[in-house]
Structure formats: structure tokens, C-alpha cells
Amino acid sequence: MSLLHVTLILLTLAGNAYSQVTSFPSTLKVKVFADVGANVTLPCHFSSKDSQTFGSRIKWIKVADDEALNQDVLLSMGLHTKTYGRFENRVSLETEGGEDASILITEVTKDDSGTYRCDIANGMEDAVQEVVLEVQSFIGVVFPYSPHLGRYNLNFDEAVQACLDQDAQVASFDQLFAAWEDGLDWCNAGWLNDGTVQYPITKPRQPCGGSNNQPGLRSYGRRDKQMSRYDVFCYISELMGDVYWLEQPHRLTFDEAVQACIDDDAEIAKVGHMYAAWKLRGYDRCDAGWLADGSVRYPISRPRKNCSPTDAAVRFVAFPDKDQNSYGVYCFKAGQSGAR
Structure with missing residues (x-):
């Protein structure tokens, strides 16, 4: 059996044994934030300037409410490092040696959110630090x-x-x-x-x-x-204005819809405006209306019968003949506070 295989076995045994510890020294805790798909560093440092990570055992765990459900993330002993489960090939030590036991997680997902525990033991000083990772979806x-x-x-x-x-x-x-x-x-x-x-x-x-x-x-x-x-x-990413349904006594052709918004000191809304109003502000209206690209759509945030029975969505109706006067219009006015 090769030295590498022996080392990996020892790493695994050490990781399993260390995961069973139920009492820990007092811990420091920090919070870090990351976007979905980004890379993030979880910090972990020795408290003593004289301590070195080289030759130490560094153990990272994702902590669950039930300690029995903790997930092993990374174990490093000397020159050898092992990662586990869904963290394999996504987690690495930020630096080799020195006072830093921080790890880098790549391609962050929402499932990576949670509390992580960094345990360091080098025979001279034991240290435990906790990091709370909050993964944020893109705003947009x-x-x-x-x-x-x-x-x-x-x-x-x-x-x-x-x-x-x-x-x-x-x-x-x-x-x-x-x-x-x-x-x-x-x-x-x-x-x-x-x-x-x-x-x-x-x-x-x-x-x-x-x-x-x-x-x-x-x-x-x-x-x-x-x-x-x-x-x-x-x-x-954001809606810099107000999308709204323009009340009109009659249905409009496309050209009439464009002019109606202009007459209201606005412009006909674009598809991007509609999606931003729907997703970012919860805009909901069950009226099909013209948009600037000549399509007819309407936004549903609360699914219901005759509007969008099962899904919240921007519903697409058609690209109808622009001379057809069967629809209303959604307008966009820059600088306003929200959709209505």
C-alpha cells in the first residue's frame, strides 16, 4: 500500500474520530456573505503569532443543529489534505503554512449556507473558530x-x-x-x-x-x-421607475398604445421593465397589454383561475397584428417608486 493511500486512510480515520467530539473550547464567530456561483473565503486564524499551520491538524466541519448530522468539509494534516462529499474539488486551504487556516469555497450554492467550524490542533495550542456563511441570490x-x-x-x-x-x-x-x-x-x-x-x-x-x-x-x-x-x-438588475397599467376607455392598437403612454408623460414599457416589476416588486395584474417590442403580456405574482392558475409568471400572449385593437397598454415612467 502506497504512502499516499496510508495517509488518506489516516486522514479519514482522524476526521471520523474528530467529528465525534461534543465539547469545544469557546469559539469566535464571524459572518461572511457570498453570491450564488461566486467564490468565498471562510477565515480562520491562529490567535498566537508563534503558531504555524504547518504540521497542524486543521479540521473544517459544516455544523448542523444535530451534531450527529455535521458534514465533514476538509481535513489537513501536514502536507496532506482531504475534502469530503459535495465539497470535494471545491474546497482548498487559502494558504500553505503561516498563521492562516482559511479555506476557499468555489462555485457557491444556496446549500452552502450555514455555520462552519474550524478546529486547529498543533500540540501547543488548540483553536476553534466558527464562520456563518450567508449565500445571497443575485438581486435581479x-x-x-x-x-x-x-x-x-x-x-x-x-x-x-x-x-x-x-x-x-x-x-x-x-x-x-x-x-x-x-x-x-x-x-x-x-x-x-x-x-x-x-x-x-x-x-x-x-x-x-x-x-x-x-x-x-x-x-x-x-x-x-x-x-x-x-x-x-x-x-x-433593478427597475429605475414605475411600471403601470394605463386606464383607457377603449382597447388600443400598438401605435395608439405608444401614443397613450407618451400623452401620460411616460413611455410604453419594455419586456425587461415588466419582468423587473413582476419579480422584484411583486407586480400582479390580470390584463393583457402591449409592450414596446410589439408583444402582449401580463404579470401574475398570485396564481389564480383565469389568470395563471398554477405558476407566478409573466404570461406571454402573442405578437399580434399591430393594427389589432384588442389590448390595453403597460407604461413605464422613470424615477417613480414602484409598480401599480
Whole structure:
């Protein structure tokens, strides 16, 4: 048996034994924050300037309410380090040696939120520190977009412009991942800002990558930015104004809708405005109305019969003939306090 295998066995045995300790020295506690998909450092330092991490045993645990359910994260002894479970290949010591036993967690998820315990023993000084990690979702909303031409009609440059036209930008992988964790499920593939094409699935089914696959982001990888054509995922971080339904005595054509908003010292709302009002402010209205791209949509935050029976969503109606006077209009006024 190789020396490496013996070392890993000893690390595992030491980790199991150490996890059974039920009494700890008094602990220091700090709180750190991270966004979904980001990297974060959990700090842990010796209290003595004379102490060195080299040759010490460093044990990181994710603490549960029931100590029996604690999760091992990392164990380091001398030159050898082992990570465990879902932390494997995502956690490493921030530095080698010195006074620092901090760890780096990469690709943070919401499940990483919680309390972590750093235990250090070097024969001269034992130290215990606790870190509370709070993982925050992105403040903003990711929304899928395709133009009036239909699905899969945008190359990359056109996708960038399509999002800009909605006061948004092409979403990043981290933003789409956070949206997926928040429940976004969409079966059409769309561009991301790194030139990849992906789509989020929370409810696996046959037409969307197969019913036997796990939930997650389905990826087509990097595609030719000029020749390939897909939809796009856009991201808007905040709403700098007020989205509202403009009361009118009659239904409007598209041109009439545009003018009606102008007459109200506003502009016709964009799709990005609608999604931001819906997601960030809980805007809810069961009236189909024109938006600036010529589509007709309405926002539902409280699912109910005849509006959106099962899901909170921005409901898409159609890209109707612009001369059709069957709809109202949503307007946007910059600098206001909220949707109504």
C-alpha cells in the first residue's frame, strides 16, 4: 500500500474520530456573505503569532443543529489534505503554512449556507473558530427572450442587441444558475454572455433533454456566434421607475398604445421593465397589454383561475397584428417608486 493511500486512510480515520467530539473550547464567530456561483473565503486564524499551520491538524466541519448530522468539509494534516462529499474539488486551504487556516469555497450554492467550524490542533495550542456563511441570490431577474420572428432567430450579436432593447443585458452563467435555483424552468436554449448556449430545467421531461436526466442547466457548449441562432437569456438588475397599467376607455392598437403612454408623460414599457416589476416588486395584474417590442403580456405574482392558475409568471400572449385593437397598454415612467 502506497504512502499516499496510508495517509488518506489516516486522514479519514482522524476526521471520523474528530467529528465525534461534543465539547469545544469557546469559539469566535464571524459572518461572511457570498453570491450564488461566486467564490468565498471562510477565515480562520491562529490567535498566537508563534503558531504555524504547518504540521497542524486543521479540521473544517459544516455544523448542523444535530451534531450527529455535521458534514465533514476538509481535513489537513501536514502536507496532506482531504475534502469530503459535495465539497470535494471545491474546497482548498487559502494558504500553505503561516498563521492562516482559511479555506476557499468555489462555485457557491444556496446549500452552502450555514455555520462552519474550524478546529486547529498543533500540540501547543488548540483553536476553534466558527464562520456563518450567508449565500445571497443575485438581486435581479433573468428572463428568456425571443423576438417577433419566433424562436431560434438570434445570432450572438443580435441577442446582445435584443437584451439592450429591453433595458437589460445578456445573462451570465452564474445569473442563469441562480435563476434556475430559484425555480426558472425553460425548454428553449438561449445565448449567455460567454458565448455558450444553455437552458434551465427544474422539471425533467422528454422534450427538454430527457425525462431521466437530473434537473440542472442543459448546455450546448460554445456555438458559432455568427452562424448559430438561438433565443437569449437576458438579465435586468433593478427597475429605475414605475411600471403601470394605463386606464383607457377603449382597447388600443400598438401605435395608439405608444401614443397613450407618451400623452401620460411616460413611455410604453419594455419586456425587461415588466419582468423587473413582476419579480422584484411583486407586480400582479390580470390584463393583457402591449409592450414596446410589439408583444402582449401580463404579470401574475398570485396564481389564480383565469389568470395563471398554477405558476407566478409573466404570461406571454402573442405578437399580434399591430393594427389589432384588442389590448390595453403597460407604461413605464422613470424615477417613480414602484409598480401599480
